[in-house]
Amino acid sequence: MGGENKGVGVRVDPSLWSIKEWKEAVTRVEINGTYIVCNGPGFVLAENITADGTGPGTICIHDGHNVADRRVWYDVAIANHGHGQVFKVPIYCSKGITVIIAAAAYGSIQWLPWHP
DSSP states (O other): TTOOOOTTSSSOGGOOOOOOHHOOOEEEESSSSEEEEEEOEEEEEEEEEOSSSSSSSEEEEESSSSSTTEEEEEEEEOTTOEEEEEEEEEEEEESOEEEEEEEHHHEEEEEOOOOO
């Protein structure tokens, strides 16, 4: 396989991360809107969305700095309920992490910035 895919799948096994790296994990809670939560490469560890009752609450995560970049995750919560996901294998975003939250009482994302 050589090294053709450099930067893809870099250290995605959490068991190989040091305590120092885990201490850099960040959780951000927001209400409706679009947010750039990480300007550079990073790993999405978990997400959660709680609907506000006006419609299905949604959370959409993109690899990049705007909604035109590659979508890596989408989740929906119905009525006044919450829904979330903890990723056994974190999602690697090479450009940055942008999250869009709609019709939600709150949405949260946990990520770990990657420092090559």
